[in-house]
Amino acid sequence: MKKDKWGYGIHPDRQIDLDNANLSLLELVRQSEPSYNLCIACGSCAATCTAGNLTTISLRRINIYLQRGMIKELREEIRRCMLCGKCYLACPRGVNTRHVIIAIHEALKATGYEEL
Amino acid sequence: MRNYDPFVLPFMLGFLFLVVLIIYKFAQWLIRLNMREKVLFRHGMLSRKFLHAGNEVFMESLIHRKMFKANPLLGYMHMSLAFGWFLLIVLGNVESRLHTGAHLNMPYFPIFLKFFVTEKETIPFYGGFTNLMDFLLLMVLSGVFLALIKRMTSRIFGMRRTTNLKVGDKIALITLWLIFPLRLFAESLTAAQHHNGGFMTENVGQFLAAFLPTDQLSYPAWWLYSISLGAFFVAVPFSRYMHIPAEILLIYLRHFGIHSTKVYSSFSELEVYSCSRCGVCIDKCQLHTADIHFNTPTYFFRAIRERSLSGDLTDACLLCDRCTAACPVEINTTAIRIAKRATFSTSFKSDFSYLPANHTRRKADVAYFAGCMTHLTPAIRKAMIAILEHAKVKYHFIDEQGICCGRPLMMTGRLEEAQQLVRKNEALIKGSGARILLLSCPICLKAFREDYHLDIRIMHHSEYICELMDRQILQIPAGTQLFSFHDPCELGRGSGIFDQPRKILSEAGKLVKSKFEKENSFCCGGSLGHTSLSQAQRNIITQEVVNELTKNNPDSLVTACPLCKKTFTRWSEVPVKDIAEIVAEVISLGSTQSDREQNTNSLGIKVHEKQKRK
Numbered sequence: 001m002k003k004d005k006w007g008y009g010i011h012p013d014r015q016i017d018l019d020n021a022n023l024s025l026l027e028l029v030r031q032s033e034p035s036y037n038l039c040i041a042c043g044s045c046a047a048t049c050t051a052g053n054l055t056t057i058s059l060r061r062i063n064i065y066l067q068r069g070m071i072k073e074l075r076e077e078i079r080r081c082m083l084c085g086k087c088y089l090a091c092p093r094g095v096n097t098r099h100v101i102i103a104i105h106e107a108l109k110a111t112g113y114e115e116l
Numbered sequence: 117m118r119n120y121d122p123f124v125l126p127f128m129l130g131f132l133f134l135v136v137l138i139i140y141k142f143a144q145w146l147i148r149l150n151m152r153e154k155v156l157f158r159h160g161m162l163s164r165k166f167l168h169a170g171n172e173v174f175m176e177s178l179i180h181r182k183m184f185k186a187n188p189l190l191g192y193m194h195m196s197l198a199f200g201w202f203l204l205i206v207l208g209n210v211e212s213r214l215h216t217g218a219h220l221n222m223p224y225f226p227i228f229l230k231f232f233v234t235e236k237e238t239i240p241f242y243g244g245f246t247n248l249m250d251f252l253l254l255m256v257l258s259g260v261f262l263a264l265i266k267r268m269t270s271r272i273f274g275m276r277r278t279t280n281l282k283v284g285d286k287i288a289l290i291t292l293w294l295i296f297p298l299r300l301f302a303e304s305l306t307a308a309q310h311h312n313g314g315f316m317t318e319n320v321g322q323f324l325a326a327f328l329p330t331d332q333l334s335y336p337a338w339w340l341y342s343i344s345l346g347a348f349f350v351a352v353p354f355s356r357y358m359h360i361p362a363e364i365l366l367i368y369l370r371h372f373g374i375h376s377t378k379v380y381s382s383f384s385e386l387e388v389y390s391c392s393r394c395g396v397c398i399d400k401c402q403l404h405t406a407d408i409h410f411n412t413p414t415y416f417f418r419a420i421r422e423r424s425l426s427g428d429l430t431d432a433c434l435l436c437d438r439c440t441a442a443c444p445v446e447i448n449t450t451a452i453r454i455a456k457r458a459t460f461s462t463s464f465k466s467d468f469s470y471l472p473a474n475h476t477r478r479k480a481d482v483a484y485f486a487g488c489m490t491h492l493t494p495a496i497r498k499a500m501i502a503i504l505e506h507a508k509v510k511y512h513f514i515d516e517q518g519i520c521c522g523r524p525l526m527m528t529g530r531l532e533e534a535q536q537l538v539r540k541n542e543a544l545i546k547g548s549g550a551r552i553l554l555l556s557c558p559i560c561l562k563a564f565r566e567d568y569h570l571d572i573r574i575m576h577h578s579e580y581i582c583e584l585m586d587r588q589i590l591q592i593p594a595g596t597q598l599f600s601f602h603d604p605c606e607l608g609r610g611s612g613i614f615d616q617p618r619k620i621l622s623e624a625g626k627l628v629k630s631k632f633e634k635e636n637s638f639c640c641g642g643s644l645g646h647t648s649l650s651q652a653q654r655n656i657i658t659q660e661v662v663n664e665l666t667k668n669n670p671d672s673l674v675t676a677c678p679l680c681k682k683t684f685t686r687w688s689e690v691p692v693k694d695i696a697e698i699v700a701e702v703i704s705l706g707s708t709q710s711d712r713e714q715n716t717n718s719l720g721i722k723v724h725e726k727q728k729r730k
């Protein structure tokens with residue numbers, strides 16, 4: 001029996017191989033802003049984001065991109081940040097999110113991924 | 117009469133070196149001014165501003181009026197050294213000209229007059245001159261003595277910390293300190309031989325003659341005096357003492373209307389050189405509470421001069437302006453800090469293409485821009501809307517789905533990125549056709565006033581409410597609540613708004629006085645100026661501020677900045693409110709008598725309880 005008769009499709013493979021992921025940025029960010037390690041991915045930052053009202057930027061997603069080494073997506077997303085600092089004030093864990101953004105930009109520059 | 121001796125050579129060489137270097141530096145600073153500044157300079161030189169500047173040079177560079185304001189003893193120390201030495205030079209010149217009858221003498225001649233002229237009769241009014249010169253020398257020596265004490269215990273000068281000097285500065289300092297005792301020594305030894313001294317040198321000479329061979333020592337003493345002068349002059353351009361010539365030029369340029377901008381310019385460089393490293397800014401910095409040291413303008417400017425500035429040092433600042441307000445030279449430390457951040461910050465390559473292109477053009481009298489931080493503290497926004505509706509103002513809420521004003525980006529030195537937001541907001545506000553731009557956030561206020569090109573009135577809500585009260589549109593019934601007011605950095609020192617919030621609060625209740633108010637108010641610790649400061653460090657700063665501001669048991673801690681409010685709320689036991697909330701409360705209450713009586717009662721009990729606990 002053909003499977004499309006069941007009304008299902010097959011999603012593309014969404015596995016992420018962390019062994020092959022590029023985590024060099026993550027390491028740099030962790031060194032530069034140690035409070036990054038306190039993040040519990042609650043999403044308060046994304047909920048309060050000024051730019052998030054107008055576009056799809058989400059610091060929580062940026063976080064995931066960073067941890068999975070999805071540099072291209074990260075680079076696109078992070079450029080939308082206005083650095084207003086609301087996320088920092090909303091963070092229940094005291095993560096210096098504003099500096100995390102700056103640290104990611106610096107890490108992108110240091111690793112040379114900024115231009116790719 | 118002789119008028120030359122080889123011992124003047126160290127002095128002369130040092131003096132010539134210094135003169136050439138100052139001319140070179142001044143020329144460099146002036147040539148590098150931009151076109152607009154050069155025009156201002158040319159116009160200024162021929163206007164009355166030139167005279168006003170001269171007056172200020174006298175008051176600040178010689179008398180050190182602002183130093184006196186900071187601390188009288190500190191003021192006297194600087195004044196005695198600067199003004200005392202200046203008068204020594206002037207009087208010495210007058211004296212030597214009376215002696216020779218010539219219009220010009222060699223520069224060394226007045227300095228070493230006592231060596232060259234030993235016959236009293238050749239100088240008119242000799243007794244008066246020599247006693248006056250002795251008095252001035254004594255004044256300078258008292259300054260040197262105080263400076264020595266300040267190095268050991270700076271506390272009696274009202275300074276908990278004084279500048280930590282590097283070797284180069286210490287050498288310059290020692291040569292400066294040596295000049296005057298050596299002058300006393302040389303003149304006294306000569307006086308012991310020729311009896312040409314005043315009340316001090318004559319007596320010191322007699323005293324020294326009792327146990328020293330004055331004949332043999334006096335000549336070497338003049339050599340040493342000359343060497344110390346020469347060494348000091350050579351040290352000036354490389355040490356903090358370059359501030360002496362630089363500050364004079366700075367005062368002139370400032371009077372001509374040249375100011376520092378967010379871009380590091382020739383004028384900024386002149387400001388950096390004008391820093392005397394007096395250390396007045398050090399105690400003002402709240403980062404000491406968070407255990408961050410050697411970050412204040414003193415050290416920041418030194419690092420710029422030594423070309424050893426690091427990104428971390430540039431970042432280590434809350435941009436609260438406390439140091440700028442205290443600076444006796446009035447250097448715009450914050451502007452230089454931001455300008456230098458631009459050279460360290462990595463570009464964001466920002467992409468703000470998502471910003472909506474077209475805005476609905478709703479006409480209104482007042483454009484209300486709440487700002488990001490106000491959106492985070494909705495009580496302020498609601499209060500402002502309530503006030504505007506109560507006063508029946510035709511307003512348009514500009515940033516209901518708003519964007520940032522751009523100042524947070526500017527604070528990190530990313531001016532280009534911020535410009536994109538500035539242009540967007542400008543279009544938005546111009547589209548509304550409003551005559552007044554009303555802001556709830558002082559951070560936005562500063563950006564809109566300084567970095568936007570808008571032809572309308574830009575007002576913080578405390579100014580606006582005050583104006584509504586003045587025009588009798590808004591009546592605030594007198595209350596009995598006790599308020600402690602915190603001046604937000606960007607509103608008070610940043611925009612010069614001190615009186616309006618106080619006027620509103622004293623109408624609505626009673627205002628508690630604090631040692632840390634107006635220019636001396638604290639930063640709440642939430643500043644966006646410092647990007648890498650940790651939450652723990654911020655907490656220490658905030659706790660200290662909250663403790664200080666709630667010392668008098670107020671009913672509420674009032675501020676006029678959403679960021680300050682947000683920061684305080686975590687740590688304050690008394691309610692933290694924005695000034696707009698206070699106003700909205702009293703007008704919505706309709707101020708029924710019973711309500712106010714209740715407040716009084718609860719206040720009475722509260723105060724009583726707290727007193728008991730003590």
